[in-house]
Amino acid sequence: MSGYTPHTEGDIAAMLAAIGASSIDDLFAQVPAGLRPRATIDLPPGLTEPELRARFEALAARNAGGTGPAVFLGAGAYPHWVPTAVDQVLLRSEFLTAYTPYQPEVSQGTLQATFEFQTFAALLLGLEVANASMYDGASAAAEAVLMARRMLPDRHTVWLSRALHPHYRAVIRTYVRGLGDVVVREVPFAADGRTDLGALEGDLGPDALAVVLGQPNVFGVLEDVAAVAARTGAAGALIITATAEPLALAMVRPPGACGADIAVAEGQSFGLPVSYGGPGVGLFAARERDVRSMPGRIVGETVDAHGRRGFVLTLATREQHIRRERATSNICTNQGLCALAVTAYLSLLGRQGLRALATTNYRAAHAVATRLEAAGVARRFDGPFFNEFVVQAPIARWEALVRDGVVAGFPLARWYPELDDALVVCVTEMHGAADIDRLVRGLAAPAARAASG
Amino acid sequence: MLLDEPLIFERGATGRIGWAVAEPPGGGQDGPALPPDLRRDDDLAGLPEVSELEVVRHFVRLSQWNYSAATTLYPLGSCTMKYNPVVNEALARLPGFATLHPLVPDRLAQGALELIAGLEAALAALSGLDAVCLQPAAGAQGELLGMLLVRAHHVARGDPRRRVLIPSSAHGTNPASAALCGYQVAEVAVDARGLLPAAAVAAAMDESVAALMVTNPNTLGLFEEEIEAAAAAVHARGGLVYMDGANFNALMGVARPGDMGVDVMQFNLHKTFSTPHGGGGPGAGPVAVRAPLAPYLPVPRLVRSDAGLAWSDDAPQSVGRMRSFYGNFGVLVRAFAYIARLGAVGLADVTRLAVLNANYVRARLQGAYHLPYDTPSLHECVFSDRHLQDSGVSTLDVAKRLLDYGFYAPTIYFPLVVKGALMIEPTETETKETLDAFVNALLAIADEARTDPALLRNAPHRARLARLDETRAARRPILRWQPR
Incomplete structure (x- = not known):
């Protein structure tokens, strides 16, 4: 027993x-x-x-986590320090072992925290309203396309930037497959690693439903969302952005301020460990006038019978338990505790801490990129970046480094056959000086390595 | 005493720093500044500026406003609010799991892959099905995947089909998931016993039907006695049988879906396999299928070779991906720990005792509360408010009054086939004493309904807040805090 x-x-x-x-x-x-x-x-x-x-x-000892190799991987999951206070909040049994807050009078903890989460998501993404969370960034992007479909029912072609993370593109394709009448097309990327605006402009026709792009994209490159939005808007289509590394938004102009109609993000960077890719949490924001087309649970403010402020699940007439086959989404259980982690993390870091951490990441990554360039390892794209960038280096050198205990980024050829010998390298506040030295030495061209002794 | 607590945005003071950030290693080399048109120009106005203590105090106070399975019986039907073993929290936090990046080379993740393979095998064994995918993030996403697999199967045979049969007792996610796959939903009425008649399925079945989507045991807590005949009727016309496994807590060691004629199903690891609900997730909704459907499962697939376990994208017929990476791995760790801890005998005991507890509650409440279907129950029982209607009180009032007795409420007004439903699932981890206290509370409330109905209609009286104005919330939505 x-x-x-x-x-x-x-x-x-x-x-x-x-x-x-x-x-x-x-x-x-x-x-x-x-x-x-x-x-x-x-x-x-x-x-x-x-x-x-x-x-x-x-079992855990057979993995590369913990004090194992130095890992310079991002590409959709980002190593950041999780403050002890954040995890302590998640371990509060009252949060951990509650269900979806169906009885609001005895669920105000979850409900108020979710209201705060919605506020954080809307503030960071620069839009008016946000929902109570989606499964992850990729499925949030897919739900955003389905929402666009509800908003523009007469349009059928969705354009995905080829520089959008391939998992996000794949999930969107899976989700629209069932609808049967959505055509998915790809916009190529240009030499600077950004979505090719020229190609986009020529192709957007009257059937264009939405354009979806990463910010930053899978190469770590920051897109010119405002320029894309101008062209997309002119064609009457919606613009959807998907952010896998939301820390970037602490210093980068938010999608909503650049004209995005729907903005989603993966929230894992904010207080959750990478945990072999999950659980994370999807942030989902849109304009207030479109709220009734939004998927997922939404918490709203109200008052109790004595006039005291309180919070409830609201706008439920969009949802599966009321609308059944006519619901805006089939989502039910989402990522409540992960949304709480994001809320506690952003509360703790706050305005000052978040700005400082973003600056630290930006500087650390740029310092490494500069050192690599000096060592003969050029960047593949010259567009602006945050804490992740693509370098050109022989795959044999990457393999040798793995044997030496350094995972020098992710070889992009697995996702992009056209990008041979390209590594997307991520540097955050978690990477120490000694590991960075090993990375730079190991990736350096042999001549540069010899020169640096 | 429950202390007041403002929104985190209403706390703090300009310039207060809650979290000091270290300078970058070898700092100084700043690199070029961001181009001005890319720079955020609102200075993150609106974000809190609070101390670590203020943050801790804020969330600890909020937590105290929640009922939870760790503080009280949480008898939500269909949700399986069992004890969430605390050891599993520690195991999921082992650095080798928690800090493992999903894109490390497979040979650096062999422990994680062994765990995933072990959980896939355990779920296959429990379901009697052939292949398992752990990628779906929740039960509803598992349902969506299951129906996408059904669709892929029919499309590959050149006969896409357009309808799905769903019993009237089904959970709302079932028709919503089927609709997301482009299917029209045809509802099949349950009979006077609360069961799905195989004859009704056979009558509704034709070559336009892609699948029967059935929950077993169903949302009334009843085993679908005619499931084998219903499945045979579906198969005879080329359809598939999807089983919603939300109620799998009633089946372990009792009956395997694969043996009932089920072709595809989802599990809810946050129900049967004890991973904490977290106030609404994260969950996990693995999908199990018969071998002929395996080629359509999402990528990547886990494959074993002499070199060990590895992910493979080589699945040309796959429906694609449901989410990024491999699933809610942290949830999978907890579920596998639960299975490993209990083993074959322990899991069978779970089901036996869950059914015993539900039947005990049912036996003790029968009479005081109306039982719309007297077919024998498994893991949950469904009552209605019919006996209370003369007093002018409803299911909602009973639910709110239960909060005053220190219990969370059952699932209410679901399933839809019962008017004023009260759906009670006690789970196996509750003691007889707790069940007695819960039953006594419900019996006392039935008395109060007759003697003092206003007491119920104005309940709860002892919660942090009184009843909330949900109409106002929907009519004038306030969905976030606004900076002044």
């Missing part, structure tokens, strides 16, 4: 007597007899807590 079930033999006997059954087996009488013998569980016996801990520690 695990200890997770509390029943004594006496309890079971008393309960069966109250039910009027002679055994627990009797309670399953309506299950067809033919099914039962085949359902015997084919799994090993249970473990004690010390055995469980030992087994999981052994």
